[in-house]
Amino acid sequence: MAELTVHRTRRNPYPVDHWRAPLLEGIIAYQRQGIVPFSTPGHKLGAGADQELRETFGERALFSDIPLGGGVGDTHFGGNALGVAEALAADAWDADRSFFLLNGSSAGNHAFLLASVRPGDKVLVSRDLHKSLLVALILTGANPVYLAPRLHPRLNVGLGITAAEVAAALDLHPDAKLVVLVSPSYCGVASELEGISAISHQRGVPVYVDEAWGPHFQFHPALPPSAMASNVDGAVSSIHKVLGGLTQAAILHVRAGLVDPSRVRTAVGMVQTTSPSVLVLASIDAARRQMALHGEAMLEETITLAEDARRRLQALPGIDVLDGDRLGVDGFDLTKLVIDVDGLALSGYEVEHALRNRFGVGPEMSDLVGIVCLVTIGDTGASVERLVDAFTTISREHYGSGGKRAYLRSSGAVVAPAELALSPREAFFAPSRAIPLEAASGKISSELVIPYPPGIPVLAPGETITADKVDYLREGAAHGMYLSGPADPDLKTIRVVD
Template identity: 40%
Template sequence: MPTPLFDQLLASAEQARAPFHTPGHKLGRAIAPHLRQAWGSAVFRADLPELPELDNLYAASGVLAESQAQAAEVFGADRSWFLVNGSTGGLLAAILTVCGPGDRLLLPRNAHRSLLSGCILSGARPVWITPPEAADFDLIGVPTPEQVATALAQDAQIKAVILVSPTYEGVCADVTAIAAIAHHHGIPLIVDAAHGAHLGFHPDLPRSPLSEGADLVVQSTHKLLGALTQAAMLHLKGGRIDPERLSQSLALVQSSSPSYLLLASLEAATEQMRLSAPELLQTPITLARQAHQQLAALPGLRLPAIAISDRPGFPEWDPTRLVINFQACGWSGFSADEYLHEQWQVTAELPSLHNLVFHLSLGNQAADIDRLITACERLLSQEHHEELPPRLPAWLEPEIVLSPRQAWFARHQTVSLEQAIGAIAAECICPYPPGIPVLLPGERISKSAVDYLRQVQATGGILSGCADPELTTLRIVQDSDTFHASCPS
C-alpha cells in the first residue's frame, strides 16, 4: 500500500520554489538556528500549507482523500477522517453532528472534559450514568449494558449514547451489548476510544469498538501508536450518522491551517499497523505480562487488573495498561509518582490519589520494565508513611440545575469556597490528568465534591479548570432564578 500523502509532501518539500505562502519561516530559512541545529532542516522544509498538490483536509479529493481511505480500510471503518487537534476535536464534532440545543445525550460521569465542551457548544443536555466503582482500589469502571438499557427505557428523548472505552486505566466496556441496546432504540453509539487505537490488531487484545457495533469511534493515534502528538482519527461505520454533517462539524472545531507533519504521521502510523501490527504489539503485551507478574510478587503493591476482573463495570482490561495501587504501602499515588519520576526517571501516564497508570506501547523495551521494577523495589524499601485522609466518593449523583450551556452563558460571580457550597457551579474542575470533571457547570456544588477536591489538592494532585488554582474561591452562577432571560438554551 503506498503512502500518497507522505510521498507528495516529500516531493513538495524538495522542490525549488519561491515561497510567498505561509508559514513565515519559508521552508525553514527563518527558523532559529538552535532549532535547525537540534532538529535538522528537513522537518521545516516539510512544514507546508495546503498547497494544491497536497489536497485540502476539509474538501479532500486527492492525496489526503486516498490516505484517509486507506486508514478506513486498515481500521475497519466505512470512512475515516484525520484529526489535527487530538481526540478532542473528533468528540466535539461528534456531538455537534448528533445533537442540537436541548437534545439529550447519555454519557458516563467519568467522561473526559472534552465531552462537556461538546455539550456547551451544541446545547445538548447530558444525562449522566455513574459507572460501577471498585472503592477498594479507588477506580471507576464503565457503564453496564443494564445501566444503559434502564436509562434509555426511562428517557425516550435521548438522541445518542457515548461510551469511554477503554478508560484511562484500560477498562473496556461491553460495546457489543450496548451497541445492540442503542440500536434497538434507534440511536447511534459513539465511543471515545482515545486510548484504544491499538485494539483489534492482536488476538490477545480486546476487539476494537468499531468491530463491536459502534457507529462512530474517536481514537488518539498518538497515544498508543506511532503518530505525532495531537494526531488522531475519527472512524464511521454504518448509516446512522450523516458523514457530510460530520465533515461540516469537523471544519467548525479544527484549525483551518492543519499541520501536514501531523497528517503525514497519521498515514505512517496506518501503514505501520497494516504491515506489522501483530509483531509490533507482541512486545508491549509480553512486557506488560512480565511487569504484572513481577509487581504482583512485591509486598505492598496491588494490581487491580488481576484482583477485580470479574466485577460489574470491569468486564475486560487492556493488557497493555498497567495500574498499580499503593494504598497498602503507605504511599499516595502522587508521592509515588514524584519519587519514581525524580529519583528513577520512571514516568507514569497518570497519577491519582492511590494509583499510578502506566501505558505500554510500541516503543517500550525490556529495559523500561527492568527500571520500573527496580524503582518500585526501592520505593518499597523507603521509610515512608503518609496519613491519607479517608477516601471520599468522587462520583456522586449530581443535582443538575442548568444545562452546561446555560451555566456557561449565565452571569457569574466569584465567592469563597464555603459560600459556594449549595450554589450552582459555573466552571469545570477536575484533577488532571486524566481531565475527568468532579464539578461541572450547571451542577449544584456539594460539600462532598469540595472535600474531595481539597483532598486531591492536599495530597499533591493538580486541579484543572478552576479560575483560582489555590481553590480558595469558586465561580458560581449568579441569580440562577433569572438566568433564562439572558442566556441561550
C-alpha cells in the same frame, strides 16, 4: 510512483493498499520537485527558522513542514492525498469514513456532537466524560443525562458502563438522541460496547465512543474489541497517545446509517484549523500503515512486555498493579500499568518525584495513591527493566518503614451526578463569580472539577453543589489531590452561577 493496488478490502469500496502512505509520500514528492515556495509557512522549508530551533528539530523536520493545499495534498492521487489516506484509515479501523484530526480527540468530540445533536436534545453521557465532551455539550446546547459508572468499592476505579445500564437509561429516557461513552476509561477499563450498540440500535439511537485511549484495540485480539468493531456509529481515538503519531494526532471514525458522514465532515472542517500541519497528518498516515501491516506482531511484543512488568511489579512488597481480574471486568487494556503504591505509605506524587529525579523515569500521571505508566510499541525490554528496577529500589527502601498511608476515601457518593439545575451551555453562558469553596453548597457550579482518580467529575457545569461534594473536595485539595478543570487549581474558590 506505482498505482494504488488492491491489498484487501473490508467495508470500503476504495482500492486498499496498506503499504501506501499517501501523505508521507506527498512530502517526499514535494521535496523532490524542488519547488521554491512563495507560500506559508513563512520559515520557507526551514531557511528562515531560528538557528537553535533548526538544530533542535533537525533540518529534515522543518524541510517537511509543507502546506497541505498547494503542497503535499496535491502531489498525487488526483490532488486528494488526504482523502486517500483517510480511506485507508477507515479500512484499517473498520469505519465507513474516517477524518484525520489535528487537535487530538478533543476536536473529534466537538465535531461528532456538533454533527449529530441539536440544541435541547437529550444525550445519555457516561459520567467519566473528558473536558472536551463537556465542551461539546456547551457548543451544541444538548442536555446530558449522566450515566455514572460503578466504582470498584476498594480500588476506587470506574468499572465501565454495562448494556443493562444503557437499556435502563433508554427506558427512562426514550427521547434520548445519542448515547456517548468513554471507553476505555483512563485506567484502561472497557465498557460493554457490542451489547450497548445492539440495544441502542434496536431503538434507533446512535452510539458514539470517546476511545481516545484505545487506538490500538483494533489490532490485537487480546485487547478489548475496538469501538468500530463493536458496531458503534462513531468513535474517536488519539493516535498520539499510545501509537506512533505526533502529539495532537487523532482520528474520528464514522459508520453511515444513523449518522450522516457528510455532516460529520462539515463539522470536522468547522472545528479544525485551516492550516493543517502535514507533519501531524503524515504521522497519522504512517501510524495507520504500521498498524495495518505490523500491528498485531508489534502489539504482541508490547503486551508481553507490559504483562511481564505487571507480574514483576505485583510481586514487590507494598505495590499492587490493576488488571481485569482484580477489578472483575472482562475488558481491560493490558498495556496500561496502573500502579497502586499506597502500601508503601507514599503518595503517588512522592513516587513520581523519585522516579523522575533519582531514576530518570517519567510516568504518565500520578495521584494520591498511584502512578499510571503506559507501555507502548515504543518500549523495549531495556526501558521496562528500568521502570521495574526503579520500583524495586523504592519498594525496598520504603516498604514497612512505618510512614503514614496516603489519604484515600471512597468517592462513590460524591461522583454521583447531582441535580442538573441548568444545562452545561446555560451554566457556561450565565454570569458567574468565584466564591470560597466552603460557601458553595446549594449553589450551581459553572465549573468542571475532576479529581484523579477516578477521573470522574465531582462537579459539572449546571449541577447543584452539595455539602458532601464540598467536604470531599476540601479534603482532597488539602491532601494535594490532583484536580483537573477548575479555574483556581488549589480550589480555595470555585466559580458558581451568579
